[in-house]
Amino acid sequence: MTGASTGIGKATAIRLAREPATELVLVARREGLLRELAESLPCRATFVAVDLTAEDAPRCLREHLEAEHGGELQLLVNNAGAAWRAGFLEGGYANVNRHMELNFDAVVRLTEELLPLLRASSPSAIVNVASTAGRVSRARTGAYSASKFALIGWSDSLYAEERPEGVHVGLVLPGFVATEGFPAAELREKALTRWIVSKPEKVAEAIYECGPGGRAERYVPRPYALAAIARILLPSLTRRVLTGGAASDLTTTTGSE
Numbered sequence: 001m002t003g004a005s006t007g008i009g010k011a012t013a014i015r016l017a018r019e020p021a022t023e024l025v026l027v028a029r030r031e032g033l034l035r036e037l038a039e040s041l042p043c044r045a046t047f048v049a050v051d052l053t054a055e056d057a058p059r060c061l062r063e064h065l066e067a068e069h070g071g072e073l074q075l076l077v078n079n080a081g082a083a084w085r086a087g088f089l090e091g092g093y094a095n096v097n098r099h100m101e102l103n104f105d106a107v108v109r110l111t112e113e114l115l116p117l118l119r120a121s122s123p124s125a126i127v128n129v130a131s132t133a134g135r136v137s138r139a140r141t142g143a144y145s146a147s148k149f150a151l152i153g154w155s156d157s158l159y160a161e162e163r164p165e166g167v168h169v170g171l172v173l174p175g176f177v178a179t180e181g182f183p184a185a186e187l188r189e190k191a192l193t194r195w196i197v198s199k200p201e202k203v204a205e206a207i208y209e210c211g212p213g214g215r216a217e218r219y220v221p222r223p224y225a226l227a228a229i230a231r232i233l234l235p236s237l238t239r240r241v242l243t244g245g246a247a248s249d250l251t252t253t254t255g256s257e
């Protein structure tokens with residue numbers, strides 16, 4: 001479980017810990033938060049404090065799984081991620097690269113390292129936490145959207161390749177969910193928009209459904225799927241809505257800024 005120190009990852013660890021005979025490996029950079037969570041869970045939980053963009057992070061996690069959990073891996077949840085809002089001219093390639101390194105490359109590198117363990121432990125599953133922003137782009141979120149679009153495209157292909165090997169690949173596409181990294185403060189402070197912001201616990205349930213539950217994908221909240229459908233069927237209208245007067249409210253400030 002990557003990105004387990006806060007938000008969706010922490011809620012998912014708590015959700016998974018309710019299942020019988022679960023053992024968890026919690027991964028993020030902040031060791032204190034991981035230790036605190038591991039000690040509070042009702043199942044066996046170990047942790048690895050690591051920056052997932054570091055060269056040796058995947059190897060380090062595989063070695064931990066082999067040494068502490070006998071190399072068993074039934075579920076990999078690629079959830080760690082972040083967003084740094086910037087227009088393209090302002091953020092440039094550097095901002096695109098920063099998003100790709102964490103939200104895409106780190107996921108691909110970790111999956112490559114752990115896929116042999118997942119195959120050996122099959123039936124098993126991978127859940128990649130993308131975003132509704134991986135279907136629909138807004139101003140100042142281009143770099144984030146690019147990383148999540150890439151993650152979705154790659155995940156669908158990986159599903160097709162790994163299905164015969166007994167490794168399911170599911171996708172979860174959250175919309176606005178109030179967390180440390182994505183506080184959605186602008187939306188939560190107005191009565192008119194507060195209702196569109198969801199909770200990490202709802203995403204945790206979707207992650208369970210798309211992993212052990214074998215579902216293909218889930219938007220959270222579910223009606224966010226309409227944005228993706230509109231993007232395909234009504235591209236001109238979608239562009240007009242996303243560049244209209246109220247559209248700037250939908251590009252919320254993130255915790256990384």
Ligand SMILES: NC(=O)c1ccc[n+]([C@@H]2O[C@H](COP(=O)([O-])OP(=O)(O)OC[C@H]3O[C@@H](n4cnc5c(N)ncnc54)[C@H](OP(=O)(O)O)[C@@H]3O)[C@@H](O)[C@H]2O)c1
Nearest residue numbers: 003005006007008028029030052080081131177179181182
């Ligand atoms: N909340 C939303 O509105 C929303 C919407 C769509 C998609 N998502 C996606 O959901 C996922 C979880 O986000 P969240 O909302 O739960 O945000 P969050 O509370 O900020 O959680 C992000 C997690 O990723 C970890 N992380 C960040 N950079 C890392 C790195 N370099 N190496 C290792 N771990 C790292 C963080 O822990 P440390 O800081 O301790 O490393 C934290 O545990 C992300 O992929 C995000 O893109 C969120």
